[in-house]
Amino acid sequence: MIGKLFTIALSAILVENFIFSQFLGICPFMGVSKKPNTALGMGFAVTFVMTLASAATWAVNQYLLVPLKLEYMQTVAFILVIAALVQLVEMFLQKSVPALYQALGIYLPLITTNCAVLGVALLNIQKGYSFLESVVYGFTGGLGFLLAIVLFSFVRERIDHCDCPKAFRGFPIALIAAGLVALAFMGFSGMSIG
């Protein structure tokens, strides 16, 4: 049991990293990776929401969609669940943990449309994970996102100071750099775990 959870965790963080090998959540990854501290904020917010969303969508799927044979509505239903969940969490945080609400700031509502969150919900079902496994996959998938975005924010800080050809400045060179980092992560895909 523990062994399987460990396998899920390790593969979600490194081997099947959401950004670098599944290419999910690229929009916030490119958008908020300019500075390490904002990247860190985004990473934590995504981890938080992915964990909660995994739990909520697993329950909705298991107790609502499967009994009614409505599995084909997963995508729409999950978006609904995630959007409502994020709104609820935002309100709850604003009232109860204002410090955390301040820290996550604008990133929390932005995550509603982060496809890594929807991705983790759908993958949980596809892979036939149990409730616990789903939550672990969601949490570690978020950690993988955190790792990727923070690592890449350091790369981008260095790029900003480089003397690169004019045509490549800004986003083009950031995309190329992201590709190179993704290549480095490809090294993990040779590992067999478990």
Add this chain to the structure above:
Amino acid sequence: MEGILYAVLVLGVMGLVFGLVLAVASRIFAVKTDERLEPLVEALPGANCGGCGFSGCSAYAQAVLDGKAKVGLCAAGGDAATQQMAKVLGIEAETAQRQVALVKCSGYDAKVKGYYDGLQDCLAATKVAGRGPLVCKYGCLGFGTCLSACKFDAIHIENGRAKVDPEKCTGCMACAKVCPRNVIVPVPYSADIVVACNSKSKGPATLRGCDVGCVGCSKCEQVCSYDAIHVEGNLAMIDYDKCVSCGLCADACPRHLISDSNLRHDMDLVAPR
């Protein structure tokens, strides 16, 4: 047919339930915000430049409401923002004089002691042995770290030194905060007389580094009838509360360093001849 009906029903009910839950939650978790906050934020320019010392416009507005900050700290919004904020709060605001940034260096021919080929960034350049490529320890290095800090496109590198466009500058001083040489200072927008040097080295040391640097000869101090210019730490400094822009000091300066025209408009006047 039945399948579609189920799908529509289930999603419809789900949407309804979530909507209701959120509506109830928004009541339960309602946070009281001051109703003046919104117009206060609207009064600010929304540039989030951080010139007021807070993390953004709304943070500043909140601080004003909390009594932690005064109105009139917003340099970017200037007088208009101050007046508008005062109106929202129902108080009288003092009109603040508009401040702009000034790069206190005119060493276009400043002597170079070595060839620097590292990161094109001022902070990086000051970290290498010898503290940067210039002989002068105080002058602008011209790698343009301040350029990327400016949100208003108001600072540019001209002839190898940074120069502020006073029309675009809002006085937020974000450039000054990132400058490792502390060569950027605030001056009143209306200031006609400026000392365009930052060198606190003794005369001979300044002479070794630059053809135009202030050597602290005090001639400006002697001719000033308003007690407005003083040499402190080998560098002439102008007190703008007293300066009347008569230009006597500019005429007296043997280094042609003090400008009697608006230096920021026409830098050429102080370029070494």
